Amino acid sequence: MVKILQIEGISLQFGGVKALNDVSFHIEEGEIFSLIGPNGAGKTSMLNCISGLYHPSQGSIKYKDEEITKMKAYSRTNLGIARAFQNIALFEHMSVLDNLMLGRHTLMKSGPFSGGFYFGKAEKEEVDNREHVEQVIEFLDLQEIRHTPVERLAYGQQKRVEVGRALALSPELILLDEPMAGMNKVEKERMAQLILKMKDNGITVVLIEHDLGVVMRLSDHIAVLDFGKQIGFGTPNEVQENPEVIKAYIGENVS
Numbered sequence: 001m002v003k004i005l006q007i008e009g010i011s012l013q014f015g016g017v018k019a020l021n022d023v024s025f026h027i028e029e030g031e032i033f034s035l036i037g038p039n040g041a042g043k044t045s046m047l048n049c050i051s052g053l054y055h056p057s058q059g060s061i062k063y064k065d066e067e068i069t070k071m072k073a074y075s076r077t078n079l080g081i082a083r084a085f086q087n088i089a090l091f092e093h094m095s096v097l098d099n100l101m102l103g104r105h106t107l108m109k110s111g112p113f114s115g116g117f118y119f120g121k122a123e124k125e126e127v128d129n130r131e132h133v134e135q136v137i138e139f140l141d142l143q144e145i146r147h148t149p150v151e152r153l154a155y156g157q158q159k160r161v162e163v164g165r166a167l168a169l170s171p172e173l174i175l176l177d178e179p180m181a182g183m184n185k186v187e188k189e190r191m192a193q194l195i196l197k198m199k200d201n202g203i204t205v206v207l208i209e210h211d212l213g214v215v216m217r218l219s220d221h222i223a224v225l226d227f228g229k230q231i232g233f234g235t236p237n238e239v240q241e242n243p244e245v246i247k248a249y250i251g252e253n254v255s
């Protein structure tokens with residue numbers, strides 16, 4: 001078992017609010033790992049600490065044994081960590097294809113200046129980007145809407161494109177913040193299948209999701225947060241049988 005991510009003693013404070021309070025867990029390479037807990041428990045805050053949007057006041061985050069706690073977000077993207085947002089972060093007027101290409105450009109190594117001097121290299125990179133984005137379009141079945149401006153898509157489709165934006169970055173670790181929120185049953189099942197397919201392709205998945213049926217079915221391990229504190233960690237069976245978790249969360253959420 002290889003630990004791809006190690007979270008140790010992470011605390012994060014906003015004024016008087018302890019969004020995260022001494023949270024520790026690890027994520028194994030190639031698994032689907034879920035973060036669950038009530039609204040305001042600190043799930044998104046934890047993803048923000050992993051992706052580099054927030055910097056914790058205490059604790060350490062290691063990615064493949066490298067200390068990344070203070071690393072800038074874009075450097076983490078280059079290391080292979082990509083993130084899909086709870087609130088969709090797409091350019092509404094742009095097409096699906098352009099949104100995916102734009103995400104990919106943040107990874108371009110040649111940069112706008114070297115592009116002029118090393119045209120061949122930049123051109124090759126552009127071709128690679130296009131090929132990769134085409135694979136993502138195929139993977140997420142976005143062919144029919146590839147040229148549609150995002151603002152004209154149904155919410156469920158926008159969520160799929162938001163996941164695509166993260167996938168376009170060729171991540172080894174993908175962070176999905178409620179990718180199924182607001183979806184109907186069919187769309188949800190489709191997203192569940194896509195998440196399993198990501199795992200089949202060797203991508204490690206961190207999933208935040210409120211639908212416990214989906215969480216228990218997909219996850220290899222689960223961490224449970226409540227008011228910023230970790231109250232449970234383990235396999236779906238272990239978490240489901242944890243009295244503290246049942247009391248704080250699962251009790252009211254079993255459908």
Ligand SMILES: Nc1ncnc2c1ncn2[C@@H]1O[C@H](COP(=O)(O)OP(=O)(O)OP(=O)(O)O)[C@@H](O)[C@H]1O
Pocket residue numbers: 014017018019037038039040041042043044045046086
């Ligand atoms: N940028 C911020 N400024 C101030 N407070 C914040 C900020 N981000 C999060 N918080 C607070 O931290 C706590 C945890 O919020 P967080 O968004 O991480 O919860 P969550 O588990 O993702 O909830 P939800 O299920 O509703 O998405 C909440 O009390 C929230 O109000």
Ligand SMILES: [Mg+2]
Pocket residue numbers: 043044045086
């Ligand atoms: Mg959240």
